[in-house]
Amino acid sequence: MVASLIRLKKDLTLNAFNQSAWHILGTIFAGLYGLGIVGMLFVLQVTEGAAESADPETVRIASVLMGTAVFLLWLIFPLFISGSDSAMNPRQFITYGIPRSALILGTALTGLISIGAVLTLVWLIGQVVHWRWDPAAAVTAALTLPLLLITFSLVSQAVTTSISAWLSGRRARDFLAVLALTVMVLVYPIVIGIENAFSSLAEALPTVVDILALTPLGAGAALPADVAAGDWGAFGLRLVILAATVGAAVLIIRAGLVRITERPGAQRSSGARPAQGLGLFDRFPATPWGAVAARASIYWFKDTRYGGTLVILPALVVLAIVMYSQFDHPWVLLALGPFFGFTLGFAISADISYDNSAFALHVTTGVSGVADRLGRLAGLMTFALPATALTALVPAVMFTGPATTAVLVGVSLGMLFSAAGLSCLISARFTYPVPKPGDGPLSQPSGSSGRLMMVQLGTMVASLLLMLPEIVLVAIWLLAELSWLAWVPAVISVIKGLVLCWLGVVLGGRVYERSQPELFQQVTQY
Incomplete structure (x- = not known):
């Protein structure tokens, strides 16, 4: 069943290119734009990872910040497409009787068949290059590559399933999407506020990175830094955080699937008062x-x-x-x-x-x-x-x-x-x-x-x-x-x-x- 879901996503992705020349042009443009950004990050990773000039603290800060940004993109992207008719939305499979475990694994793996997953893979390979000045850290980055990739996909799927199960109302979906875009617009004021709390942004970054590395956002990207520093206690703690994130995502997906397939429930009445008059007319x-x-x-x-x-x-x-x-x-x-x-x-x-x-x-x-x-x-x-x-x-x-x-x-x-x-x-x-x-x-x-x-x-x-x-x-x-x-x-x-x-x-x-x-x-x- 998992293989069938993967083949379905592959066929849907390839067949989408048969729709129109505009779709092909837009996809190529989006892919090139994303590749350009990831390419610049890759060049940064290659430059900072040179053994003769690598600064452990600088590499750690850059690694955690980039990892946090990638995690956030996987987290908020479903909010942007929550209203679209996604073919891999769990609601599309209600009538097929697919076992819940197979559906969880299948939707998580199908999330990796996308341009975003390919770009993320390029960045993760860059992480290995980023830590090449320390062999143990580079090996850690390579070993955690598939773990981080599946974690990103599971978290993204957890958001999609949650929206479909508990926030399927149009107003809720729209509010989440607009809220996500508003937060993106306000990123700069947030950064300035953090900088003002310190004497400079350079002074603020280590503290911010320390906090992010103790959250699911930056824990995975900080693992090679712990190995390079020999801090095995922090390494174990971050592995627990990462495992807890995966477990929480699976539980959320499972609970959402139960709500969708077994206890959909009746739509609540809005309780709105009867309209009076013609309003704006x-x-x-x-x-x-x-x-x-x-x-x-x-x-x-x-x-x-x-x-x-x-x-x-x-x-x-x-x-x-x-x-x-x-x-x-x-x-x-x-x-x-x-x-x-x-x-x-x-x-x-x-x-x-x-x-x-x-x-x-x-x-x-x-x-x-x-x-x-x-x-x-x-x-x-x-x-x-x-x-x-x-x-x-x-x-x-x-x-x-x-x-x-x-x-x-x-x-x-x-x-x-x-x-x-x-x-x-x-x-x-x-x-x-x-x-x-x-x-x-x-x-x-x-x-x-x-x-x-x-x-x-x-x-x-x-x-x-x-x-x-x-x-x-x-x-x-x-x-x-x-x-x-x-x-x-x-x-x-x-x-x-x-x-x-x-x-x-x-x-x-x-x-x-x-x-x-x-x-x-x-x-x-x-």
Whole structure:
């Protein structure tokens, strides 16, 4: 049975390449990107492991930190794909009567058939090279290689099974995925906080590594260091930690499988109160575009595929504040306004793709192209406009004068309008696979990477090119040092952005009406 599961994963992995050229392109790009990062780490391991220049403490710190990062990636990656239709999800095997022990071992081994497992194997081989200056430590790194690889896979499978068994609700999955991404964004502030607790980061690292080496995150990577130092007590303790991690992962997987296959239980009622009134539909005009705007606003605040953006942006504000406190560069905060404008304007470039089969509502009710484009744009502007204005205005008032404030606010709003207008046109012309309704906000369906990257990259480049007039005007204003001209780039940026919004709605509406059947066919196929 275990062999059958392995063959199944192998066949599914190979057959995925038959879907489209975009999938092949995306997979190759992702593999090369990961290989580039692992390649740099491998070069670091080879350099630090030279016998004539190896520093035991430096090698230990680097080894534990890299091991912790790899462990965390295996731990949080299932959160990103928790909403996707994973073929190896334990729920897919409920009706097959597979023995529990075989299913545990099979899913753990199938986790090793992936690009991530190959990249991890390259890093583990680099660990052996990293410790080559001490033969005993190198042998230890080689012997623990398969143990660490299976530990990573078991921990990853434990997370996947836990989500499937106890956190199968859509809100829980989405919350975990957004939380994981938020934590990743806040890694830098966390590191700065640790550094501030010490006189320098170099002083903090040994203490941090000592703590990580006593946790499942870094225990496995610290084993060669214990052998090199002859600290057999610490070596035994870390083996116990590693064994306990494997045992806990197996127990979690087993308990999750019992919950899934034997005691699924009935879904609890949410206990929500009956809805009263029409909600946001009462807040917008009783027109076709108003109905579309209300529907789009509901998506923004209740569908985490959209709302994930709203959660990440405040985390970026925190990141900018920490960077300013660290380096005392006001530009970090001043850049928030234009960044928010660009990001939020770009956010509706895939609105039709996100509709999926719900796009039939627009097709069957005969919503005009202008009403569809205008409604989606209005739904975005209800929160994007004040958010962009505030993030541009507050730092500008704090650090600059009236002239610079006017330029910054005007350019930020202009960037929002320009990007949103372009998105109104792009989303009616180009679609690509996106997370389906109910999927995690960060999951991507198979075959989406290549086309997604091409469309998004093209949209971003086009949005930046549309901002060239503002950039030129701001440059002239700065070089001429004429403060009374500050209102010129500000007003021109806003007016040009509004014109682009109008063009995006009109032209996007024409494209929408001309290609409506094809759009519906594409999004339902995705």
